[in-house]
Amino acid sequence: MNILLVGSGGREDALAWKISQSPLLRRLVCAPGNPGIGRHAELKDIAATDAQGLAAFAREMKADLVVVGPESALAEGLADLLAASGVPCFGPTRKAAQLETSKAFAKAFLERHEIPTAGYGVYRTAAEAREALGVFKPPYVIKADGLAAGKGVAISPDRADAEAEIERMLGGRFGSAGAQLVIEEFMAGEEGSLFALCDGQRAVLLGGAQDHKRAFDGDLGPNTGGMGAYSPAPVFTPDLVRAADEQIVQPTIRAMAAEGAPYRGVLYAGLMATDDGPKVVEFNARFGDPECQVLMMRMAGDIVPLLLACARGDVSRLAPPAFKDQTVICVVLAAKGYPDSPLEGSIIRGADQDFGPDVMVFHAGTRRRPDGQLIAAGGRVLNICAQGDDIAQARERAYAAVRRIDWPGGFSRSDIGWRAMEPR
Structure with a gap:
C-alpha cells in the first residue's frame, strides 16, 4: 500500500513509526513531516493546511490511504476533497470534525442528544459573558469556541480572573477562534x-x-x-x-x-x-x-x-x-517560554543517540540546520517515551533519557504520571 500521512508533530512521528512496521506498506510519505519522521517516511513539503495540494499529491502518488494527523487539515476539508477523488481517508469530513473545531457546536450536539456533559452557555460579547458569570459558580470554565492549539481553555478561580479571561479571549487573543466563547459548569x-x-x-x-x-x-x-x-x-x-x-x-x-x-x-x-x-x-x-x-x-x-x-x-x-501489558509514559520537552512565547533556534544535542529498546524519542517541533545540528522549531519539541512493567519503571526510564539530552533551551515537567503513582 501507498500511504500518505499528514502532519509534522510528535503524534505524526509516532504514527509514522507504527505504520512503517506494517507488512502491508509499500511506500510511506509524510507531508510536511519533520526530521524525526524522516527516519520512517519520505517527506513532502506540503503544509497540513494546504488541502488542495495534499489531495492533488495523494492522487499523484496513487495513495491507497491518507491518514490525517492534525485538526487543522480536517478543518480545511481535506477528507471531503479526498472523498471526491475516491481516496480512502482516515479522518472525518469538515462537517463531522465540528465536534472539535467548534465547542459551541459540540455542546449543542451533546445537549440535543442527551449525552452527559456540563451545563453551558455561548456568548459573543464581553458584556453577555460577564453577565452570565452570575449564573455559574467558581471556578469558571471558559473556552474559546474554535481551534486554539490546545490553549483555548481557562479555569478561573474567581470572578475577577474570569472577567479578565473573557476580555482576553473576545479581545483577539486567539483570533477568529475566539470570536465567541463557551462558559461551562465546573466538573x-x-x-x-x-x-x-x-x-x-x-x-x-x-x-x-x-x-x-x-x-x-x-x-x-x-x-x-x-x-x-x-x-x-x-x-x-x-x-x-x-x-x-x-x-x-x-x-x-x-x-x-x-x-x-x-x-x-x-x-x-x-x-x-x-x-x-x-x-x-x-x-x-x-x-x-x-x-x-x-x-x-x-x-x-x-x-x-x-x-x-x-x-x-x-x-x-x-x-x-x-x-501490551506494559505501561508507557511520555514526557514532553518544550522550549522555554512555551506556551506563550517559545524560544526557537536553540541547539539540541543527544536526541539521536540509542536509548535502548524501551525508549523512543519522537520529534514534535524540530528542524535541522544545514550543518546537521538539530534545533528547536516549535513549542513542544521532543517527546521522550518509555515502557516498563509498571508506571514507576516507565517513569524511571523516561526521565533517565531526558537527563541524557543536552538542551539548555528546553524544560519539562518532572511529575508526569503522578496520579497513577498514588494509592487508590
Missing part, C-alpha cells in the same frame, strides 16, 4: 482521554490515556497542548469504560450519522469521571498529542488494517485492538 472529578475507531456507523474502543495539560509541576501554570501522558490510566476502570462506550461513544457516532455527518476516523473523547458517571469535557477529531505516542508504543500488531477499515467504512470485522 469535579478525574479527567482521562478515551479513543475509539469509527467507520461512520459504529465504533470500536481503542484504549485510554491520561495527559497533563498544565505547563508546570503540580498542575500549575497555563494550559498547554499537553506536557506528558501515560497509558493505561487507572481512571479507566472497566465499569467507567463500559459506561462511556454505552452512554457517550456509541450514541455520538449514531447521532452524527443521523444528522448527515457520518464520523470516520478516531474519536477522542475527553472525559471527566464524576460521581454521576463519565461526562464529556470535549471531543477531538483526531489522535491526541501526546496520548497518541503512548498508545502507539503500547499497541501490539499492525495498525494499518485498523486505519483502513475506518477509512473504507467498515470496522465490523475488526478484532479488538491488542495492547
Whole structure:
C-alpha cells in the first residue's frame, strides 16, 4: 500500500513509526513531516493546511490511504476533497470534525442528544459573558469556541480572573477562534482521554490515556497542548469504560450519522469521571498529542488494517485492538517560554543517540540546520517515551533519557504520571 500521512508533530512521528512496521506498506510519505519522521517516511513539503495540494499529491502518488494527523487539515476539508477523488481517508469530513473545531457546536450536539456533559452557555460579547458569570459558580470554565492549539481553555478561580479571561479571549487573543466563547459548569472529578475507531456507523474502543495539560509541576501554570501522558490510566476502570462506550461513544457516532455527518476516523473523547458517571469535557477529531505516542508504543500488531477499515467504512470485522501489558509514559520537552512565547533556534544535542529498546524519542517541533545540528522549531519539541512493567519503571526510564539530552533551551515537567503513582 501507498500511504500518505499528514502532519509534522510528535503524534505524526509516532504514527509514522507504527505504520512503517506494517507488512502491508509499500511506500510511506509524510507531508510536511519533520526530521524525526524522516527516519520512517519520505517527506513532502506540503503544509497540513494546504488541502488542495495534499489531495492533488495523494492522487499523484496513487495513495491507497491518507491518514490525517492534525485538526487543522480536517478543518480545511481535506477528507471531503479526498472523498471526491475516491481516496480512502482516515479522518472525518469538515462537517463531522465540528465536534472539535467548534465547542459551541459540540455542546449543542451533546445537549440535543442527551449525552452527559456540563451545563453551558455561548456568548459573543464581553458584556453577555460577564453577565452570565452570575449564573455559574467558581471556578469558571471558559473556552474559546474554535481551534486554539490546545490553549483555548481557562479555569478561573474567581470572578475577577474570569472577567479578565473573557476580555482576553473576545479581545483577539486567539483570533477568529475566539470570536465567541463557551462558559461551562465546573466538573469535579478525574479527567482521562478515551479513543475509539469509527467507520461512520459504529465504533470500536481503542484504549485510554491520561495527559497533563498544565505547563508546570503540580498542575500549575497555563494550559498547554499537553506536557506528558501515560497509558493505561487507572481512571479507566472497566465499569467507567463500559459506561462511556454505552452512554457517550456509541450514541455520538449514531447521532452524527443521523444528522448527515457520518464520523470516520478516531474519536477522542475527553472525559471527566464524576460521581454521576463519565461526562464529556470535549471531543477531538483526531489522535491526541501526546496520548497518541503512548498508545502507539503500547499497541501490539499492525495498525494499518485498523486505519483502513475506518477509512473504507467498515470496522465490523475488526478484532479488538491488542495492547501490551506494559505501561508507557511520555514526557514532553518544550522550549522555554512555551506556551506563550517559545524560544526557537536553540541547539539540541543527544536526541539521536540509542536509548535502548524501551525508549523512543519522537520529534514534535524540530528542524535541522544545514550543518546537521538539530534545533528547536516549535513549542513542544521532543517527546521522550518509555515502557516498563509498571508506571514507576516507565517513569524511571523516561526521565533517565531526558537527563541524557543536552538542551539548555528546553524544560519539562518532572511529575508526569503522578496520579497513577498514588494509592487508590
